[in-house]
Structure formats: C-alpha cells, structure tokens
Amino acid sequence: MALIVQKYGGTSVANPERIKNVAKRVAKFQAQGHQVVVVLSAMSGETNKLIALAKEIQANPDPRELDMIMSTGEQVTIGLLAMALKEIGVKARSYTGGQVKVLTDSTFTKARILSIDEANMRRDLDSGHVVVVAGFQGVDEHGNITTLGRGGSDTSGVALAAALKADECQIYTDVDGVYTTDPRVVPEAKKLDTITFEEMLEMASLGSKVLQIRSVEFAGKYKVKLRVLSSFQEEGEGTLITVEEDKKMEQPIISGIAFNRDEAKLTVLGVPDTPGIAYQILGAIAEANIDVDMIIQNVGHDDTTDFSFTVNRGDFAKAQAILEGVKNKMGAREVTGDSKICKVSAVGVGMRSHPGVASKMFKALADEGINIKMISTSEIKISVVLDEKYLELAVRVLHRTFELDQ
Amino acid sequence: MALIVQKYGGTSVANPERIKNVAKRVAKFQAQGHQVVVVLSAMSGETNKLIALAKEIQANPDPRELDMIMSTGEQVTIGLLAMALKEIGVKARSYTGGQVKVLTDSTFTKARILSIDEANMRRDLDSGHVVVVAGFQGVDEHGNITTLGRGGSDTSGVALAAALKADECQIYTDVDGVYTTDPRVVPEAKKLDTITFEEMLEMASLGSKVLQIRSVEFAGKYKVKLRVLSSFQEEGEGTLITVEEDKKMEQPIISGIAFNRDEAKLTVLGVPDTPGIAYQILGAIAEANIDVDMIIQNVGHDDTTDFSFTVNRGDFAKAQAILEGVKNKMGAREVTGDSKICKVSAVGVGMRSHPGVASKMFKALADEGINIKMISTSEIKISVVLDEKYLELAVRVLHRTFELDQ
Numbered sequence: 001m002a003l004i005v006q007k008y009g010g011t012s013v014a015n016p017e018r019i020k021n022v023a024k025r026v027a028k029f030q031a032q033g034h035q036v037v038v039v040l041s042a043m044s045g046e047t048n049k050l051i052a053l054a055k056e057i058q059a060n061p062d063p064r065e066l067d068m069i070m071s072t073g074e075q076v077t078i079g080l081l082a083m084a085l086k087e088i089g090v091k092a093r094s095y096t097g098g099q100v101k102v103l104t105d106s107t108f109t110k111a112r113i114l115s116i117d118e119a120n121m122r123r124d125l126d127s128g129h130v131v132v133v134a135g136f137q138g139v140d141e142h143g144n145i146t147t148l149g150r151g152g153s154d155t156s157g158v159a160l161a162a163a164l165k166a167d168e169c170q171i172y173t174d175v176d177g178v179y180t181t182d183p184r185v186v187p188e189a190k191k192l193d194t195i196t197f198e199e200m201l202e203m204a205s206l207g208s209k210v211l212q213i214r215s216v217e218f219a220g221k222y223k224v225k226l227r228v229l230s231s232f233q234e235e236g237e238g239t240l241i242t243v244e245e246d247k248k249m250e251q252p253i254i255s256g257i258a259f260n261r262d263e264a265k266l267t268v269l270g271v272p273d274t275p276g277i278a279y280q281i282l283g284a285i286a287e288a289n290i291d292v293d294m295i296i297q298n299v300g301h302d303d304t305t306d307f308s309f310t311v312n313r314g315d316f317a318k319a320q321a322i323l324e325g326v327k328n329k330m331g332a333r334e335v336t337g338d339s340k341i342c343k344v345s346a347v348g349v350g351m352r353s354h355p356g357v358a359s360k361m362f363k364a365l366a367d368e369g370i371n372i373k374m375i376s377t378s379e380i381k382i383s384v385v386l387d388e389k390y391l392e393l394a395v396r397v398l399h400r401t402f403e404l405d406q
Numbered sequence: 407m408a409l410i411v412q413k414y415g416g417t418s419v420a421n422p423e424r425i426k427n428v429a430k431r432v433a434k435f436q437a438q439g440h441q442v443v444v445v446l447s448a449m450s451g452e453t454n455k456l457i458a459l460a461k462e463i464q465a466n467p468d469p470r471e472l473d474m475i476m477s478t479g480e481q482v483t484i485g486l487l488a489m490a491l492k493e494i495g496v497k498a499r500s501y502t503g504g505q506v507k508v509l510t511d512s513t514f515t516k517a518r519i520l521s522i523d524e525a526n527m528r529r530d531l532d533s534g535h536v537v538v539v540a541g542f543q544g545v546d547e548h549g550n551i552t553t554l555g556r557g558g559s560d561t562s563g564v565a566l567a568a569a570l571k572a573d574e575c576q577i578y579t580d581v582d583g584v585y586t587t588d589p590r591v592v593p594e595a596k597k598l599d600t601i602t603f604e605e606m607l608e609m610a611s612l613g614s615k616v617l618q619i620r621s622v623e624f625a626g627k628y629k630v631k632l633r634v635l636s637s638f639q640e641e642g643e644g645t646l647i648t649v650e651e652d653k654k655m656e657q658p659i660i661s662g663i664a665f666n667r668d669e670a671k672l673t674v675l676g677v678p679d680t681p682g683i684a685y686q687i688l689g690a691i692a693e694a695n696i697d698v699d700m701i702i703q704n705v706g707h708d709d710t711t712d713f714s715f716t717v718n719r720g721d722f723a724k725a726q727a728i729l730e731g732v733k734n735k736m737g738a739r740e741v742t743g744d745s746k747i748c749k750v751s752a753v754g755v756g757m758r759s760h761p762g763v764a765s766k767m768f769k770a771l772a773d774e775g776i777n778i779k780m781i782s783t784s785e786i787k788i789s790v791v792l793d794e795k796y797l798e799l800a801v802r803v804l805h806r807t808f809e810l811d812q
Binding site (some may be wrong): 016019020050053054056057058061062064065066068069071072075076078079080082083084086087093094096098099143144145 | 422425426456459460462463464467468470471472474475477478481482484485486488489490492493499500502504505549550551
C-alpha cells in the first residue's frame with residue numbers, strides 16, 4: 001500500500017464528464033489498496049474569467065481581494081470531484097487550502113508555502129477516504145486567503161506530497177510525459193522514462209510547459225518522487241523525475257531540446273563600462289514588473305560596453321520605452337531591439353562529463369546556415385538566440401545531432 | 407455616528423456596473439460618518455448555476471460538498487465589492503463567513519447560526535474600513551463550510567447586526583419597501599412606513615417575498631431594527647420593521663393582503679378518527695421532504711374524519727402519489743386533490759382588538775360570488791383557500807374592503 005498524491009490540471013476537470021473520469025481513475029488507485037490525496041486546479045478558463053471580472057472593477061485588482069475571488073475556482077472543482085467519487089461509492093472529502101491549513105506568507109497572488117497541517121488529511125485517509133484538496137491556494141497567519149501564482153496547483157501537489165511523505169506525486173496533464181522536444185516540431189521526439197530534477201528545471205524554464213518550475217524545485221528540495229502522466233490515457237508510466245542521475249546505464253549527453261518562441265531581445269549599445277550599470281538598466285525594467293530571461297554582457301572596449309537581455313515578447317514595447325527613457329541618463333549611445341527571435345536550448349546533465357557539446361551544437365547550426373545572435377550557458381544547458389524563422393529547423397537539426405530520435 | 411449593516415441581494419450585485427453603484431451608496435453612508443458592514447448575496451443566477459453543475463455530477467448532491475461549491479458565489483461578490491470600494495478611495499476588506507467565524511451547526515445546506523466573532527470586524531471598522539461579509543454562509547465547529555438555505559443572506563445580515571449591536575440593519579432589494587399588497591395586482595397598493603415583526607412574519611410566510619422569514623424571526627428575537635429599501639432608488643425611507651406596535655396613532659385593523667399562487671390542496675377523505683392519524687398522513691409527506699403549509703382537520707362524524715393540507719404546487723403530484731400509497735394502510739376512503747387553488751390572507755395586529763374582521767372578510771368575498779374552499783386563522787391573520795381564478799379579484803376586493811388604498 002502506497003500513499004499517492006495526484007494532481008489534475010484544468011483541462012482534466014474542464015467539465016462534469018471529465019471530472020467523472022478523474023473520479024474513476026482515482027477509484028481505481030484506491031481499489032488497488034493505495035491511499036490517495038487529489039489536488040485540483042480550477043476548470044480550465046475559470047481563473048481567467050474571474051480575473052477578467054475583477055478587471056472590470058479595478059484595472060489593477062487589489063491583490064488580497066483578487067485572491068479572495070480566484071480561490072473560488074478550485075473550491076468548485078474539489079466539491080464536484082468529491083461528489084463524483086461519492087456517486088461511484090468512494091468515500092471522499094474536499095478541503096480548501098485554508099481547511100488543511102496550507103499556511104503561506106502574505107504575498108497575495110504569489111504566496112509561498114510555509115507549512116501544511118496534515119492532521120485532517122491523515123485522519124480521513126486512515127478512515128478510507130479519498131482527500132480532495134484545492135490547489136493553488138493557502139491561507140496566511142491572519143486567515144487571509146492567498147494564491148500561489150500561475151500553475152501553483154503543481155506546487156500544492158508537491159508540497160502536500162512532501163508534508164504527507166507520500167510515496168509518489170503524480171502530475172496529470174494533457175501530455176503523457178516529458179519529451180526530448182515538442183513532438184509538434186519533431187515528430188520523432190521520444191518520451192523520456194526518466195529525467196533529473198535539474199534537467200527538468202532547465203526544460204521547464206525554457207518553455208516546455210509541462211510542470212510549473214517552482215513545483216520542480218520544491219520536489220527536488222524535499223526529495224518528492226514526481227511523475228508526469230496523461231489524464232487522458234489509461235495506460236503509461238509517464239516520465240519519472242528523479243533526484244539522482246541514473247548510474248546504471250550510460251547517461252545520454254543531451255536529454256532534450258527545449259525552445260521558446262515568445263522571446264524578444266533588447267540591447268543597450270555603448271554604455272559606460274562602470275560598476276552599477278547592469279543595475280541601472282535592469283532596475284528600471286524590474287520596477288515595471290517585466291521578467292528578464294537571458295542577460296548577456298560582453299567585455300567592453302573604449303570604456304564602453306554593450307548590454308543585451310531577452311524578455312517575453314509581450315513586454316517588448318514596454319521595455320523598449322523604458323530603456324529609451326533612461327538612455328541619456330546612463331550615457332548610452334543607442335537602444336536596439338528585435339522582437340522576432342527565438343531561443344533554442346540543449347539540456348542534459350551528461351554535458352558535465354562530456355566536453356565539446358557546445359562546439360558540436362554550434363557546428364550543426366552553422367552547417368544549416370543558421371546565424372547565432374546570442375549564446376548563454378549553464379552547467380547543464382546551452383541556449384542560443386536565433387532569428388525566429390529558424391526555430392523548427394534548429395530544433396530538428398539539434399534533435400538529430402544529439403541522437404535523441406534513437 | 408451609527409453602525410449600519412447593509413445587505414444587498416443578488417440583483418443588486420448582478421454585474422460589475424451594479425456592484426460599482428453599491429460601492430457608491432456605501433461610500434455615501436460612510437462619508438456621513440457611519441460605520442458600515444456590508445453583507446452580500448451571490449450575483450443573481452450564480453447559485454442556481456452552481457447547483458445545476460453539481461446535479462450534473464450527482465442527482466442529489468452531497469450536502470457538505472454542495473455547500474463547498476455554493477459558498478463560492480458570495481466569495482466572488484465580496485471580493486469585487488471590496489475592489490470597487492478601494493477603487494473610489496474607500497478602505498475596505500472582505501471576509502468569508504468562515505473568516506468572521508459565523509459559527510453554525512453542521513446541518514449542511516440549511517445550517518443555523520450559533521455565534522459570530524465580531525473581533526475582526528470591530529477592528530476594521532475602528533480603523534475606518536468598510537467590512538464586506540459573504541452572506542448565506544458560515545462554518546461549523548470542525549471548520550466545514552456551511553450554507554444557511556435559500557435567502558440566507560438576509561439572515562446573515564440580521565445576525566451580524568445583532569452580534570455587532572448595530573443601530574440598523576438595512577435590507578436592500580429590488581422593491582422600495584413592504585406594500586399593503588402586490589402593486590402588480592392592486593395598482594392602489596401603498597407602501598407601509600412601518601410594519602410589526604409579527605405582521606411581517608405572516609406576510610413573508612404567505613408569499614410576500616421581500617424578506618426571508620427566518621431573518622425576520624431573528625430580528626424580532628434580537629431586537630434588531632430592520633429596514634427594507636430599494637437598491638435602485640437614491641431616496642426613500644423604505645419600510646421599518648418595528649418590534650412594538652405603534653402606540654401613537656390608531657392602529658389600522660389590517661396592514662396588508664398577502665397571497666400565494668403556488669399552492670395545491672390535498673384531502674384524505676374518510677380516515678378513521680383515531681389518535682395518530684395526522685402523523686400517519688404527514689409523516690410520510692415530511693419524509694419525502696415536502697413542506698406542508700396549511701393543515702385543516704374538521705370534527706369527525708361516524709368515527710371518520712377528513713384531513714386536508716396544502717403544499718407547494720411543484721410537490722403536488724409527488725404528495726398525491728405518497729397518499730395513494732398509504733391510503734389503504736390507514737383505512738382511508740379516498741384521496742382527492744386540487745392543484746388550481748390559491749391562498750389569500752388578511753394580516754394585521756389590529757385584528758387582536760377588533761372583532762368581526764373575519765366575517766367582514768367572508769362577506770366581501772361572498773358579495774363577489776367567490777366560494778371559500780378552506781379557512782385557517784391565527785391571532786393576526788385570516789387565510790382562505792380559493793379557486794385560482796379568483797385570486798386577483800379577491801385581493802382587490804379585500805384591499806378595498808379594509809381601506810388599504812386610503
């Protein structure tokens with residue numbers, strides 16, 4: 001008998017029919033003798049609907065009140081799933097984040113989990129109940145309702161698994177696992193049986209939107225066994241995200257090719273090469289709540305340097321206007337930008353022990369005549385910024401180059 | 407400076423525009439120096455939508471889980487109103503029933519309020535906040551979310567006013583007060599400036615759906631000054647519901663004519679006139695969760711008696727089937743029924759000190775050729791059951807007979 005936490009996303013509970021299917025799947029696990037805690041998102045589209053309603057009242061909705069409203073989406077799905085379970089004879093009880101005391105800080109709309117009280121859940125599990133918990137939400141020390149930010153239900157699932165010391169946390173989504181790259185771009189892409197937390201972090205942050213990145217960090221930190229599975233397929237083992245590199249077999253050098261279409265690039269040319277210049281540039285961007293992805297500053301010359309970074313394409317115009325505004329103050333020569341770029345990355349823990357991965361990657365791109373605009377590397381990934389039009393070609397070439405289709 | 411509790415119903419918060427109007431009205435009261443606690447219903451239609459969703463999963467939704475779902479409707483409106491108040495510069499904070507600890511028993515879907523913790527509200531009011539509380543909901547001793555039953559937001563408003571010892575509880579609705587009868591039936595109907603709790607109770611239970619009956623009981627018990635007003639009119643004093651009869655002026659004999667169209671009548675003929683027979687008949691009806699309104703049993707003859715009662719018209723077929731099922735067991739001769747009836751009542755505390763009200767009423771109906779099918783009286787009301795087709799005529803005749811248009 002194992003204790004399993006299962007998290008189902010918005011598309012898995014999008015309507016009563018699908019909720020009934022989730023109930024059947026949960027019942028099957030319980031019938032096998034497992035204890036099951038289910039964590040749910042809101043029905044897909046519901047959270048956006050609530051935000052739109054709030055924005056009709058306030059252009060920038062008050063965060064505390066927005067959380068009050070947004071948290072209702074999950075509260076509806078947990079009640080419905082508990083009903084669906086009872087309807088097929090399974091004992092079940094639903095709980096809001098506040099009711100199982102998912103204690104968070106008071107950072108409304110992006111709160112962090114501090115602790116979880118497992119008493120209620122443990123009692124229900126021991127009396128044969130399925131416990132159904134609202135994802136995405138918690139409660140602060142004053143009893144205010146908080147939410148964890150977009151995709152926070154994944155984090156809820158992992159946090160509950162950690163608190164309950166569950167044997168496995170299963171994330172059900174609309175894909176059946178993590179792939180070497182997006183099968184829509186490379187039909188030969190293969191599902192990975194396992195991937196390390198570090199690789200998953202790089203893949204997630206690079207645009208493979210299978211799991212919320214914070215949930216992966218959380219799982220890594222608390223050693224929660226995390227598995228990604230499809231909620232629309234009966235069979236399949238999904239992809240297991242492991243703490244340890246698999247020692248038994250030779251590690252592939254590269255595990256996957258990630259990419260992100262929604263990028264834009266900004267460059268400040270000829271800024272004085274003095275301490276504090278990076279802060280001057282990025283401070284203004286951060287104040288406008290714009291997330292910055294890659295940051296590149298090369299060695300300067302003639303006491304000036306060029307400073308580049310990428311942002312989400314939707315923030316491009318705003319970021320450009322901000323830079324134009326501070327250009328003179330910081331003595332920069334010019335601000336340039338390009339919103340028609342993409343980012344392609346090779347990810348793999350294997351590159352730690354295999355030199356030459358970068359040059360192999362650059363050669364493969366050069367052979368196809370693809371010009372690289374920016375390069376950024378970490379210990380287990382190499383990212384390049386390319387002209388948007390090369391995205392599919394680059395992904396296919398790299399997938400083949402690193403033999404991911406084998 | 408007064409402390410006012412204002413309750414707004416579903417039509418008053420049906421969309422963002424109306425919520426903004428409520429915010430303006432609340433702001434006006436606060437600007438006059440009053441402390442304001444606002445109690446809200448869900449947007450009109452929302453609760454029914456949630457119930458329909460639940461019924462797609464379970465024909466008879468689990469009550470605990472149904473309350474989990476239904477309570478989200480008010481949670482959305484309180485967040486939106488708090489936003490609307492902040493948007494116009496008024497400090498505001500929203501609370502669910504659980505957050506201000508509206509403690510109830512555990513009778514899901516029709517819970518009773520046991521106590522309210524005023525600490526949070528008092529602190530916010532003292533720091534200049536408007537407090538916005540979700541009506542219709544509470545929390546039991548185990549932290550389960552409960553709801554108070556249809557129209558429970560009125561009860562929430564009165565209970566909060568009682569707990570806070572508010573100077574007045576204002577119920578905002580889509581009518582501007584309590585009328586001598588429905589103006590759609592009698593255009594000469596007059597708004598009452600005051601009405602006693604007892605009269606209001608009879609009016610409400612007889613189908614004048616201005617206030618939920620339980621809230622009136624509650625207000626009477628805790629001596630809460632209750633006022634019904636329109637949320638769509640800027641001016642007007644509404645109708646004040648008073649504890650004491652007005653001693654200053656001569657009391658009108660009759661305060662209003664109430665009626666109910668949705669009635670049906672069932673009669674069990676020739677039942678043995680033995681102890682326990684009423685329970686045998688009504689026990690089976692109660693078990694099927696059918697509410698019984700009037701009950702009439704006349705003196706028997708030949709050791710048998712006839713037993714009549716009225717139910718909501720929607721329950722007529724079900725009730726009839728139940729009676730047919732138990733007819734033989736209790737030795738009754740026949741079950742008859744009529745679903746085309748209505749009930750018309752004259753209500754007034756004045757009839758306590760004025761004999762002859764009943765005969766005046768019966769004469770007025772007889773003069774119009776209206777046959778009375780059943781009669782039932784209480785200390786302050788006389789109800790008659792009539793053929794449905796006479797409803798408007800009877801109401802108009804009685805309204806004029808008791809000079810309510812003067």
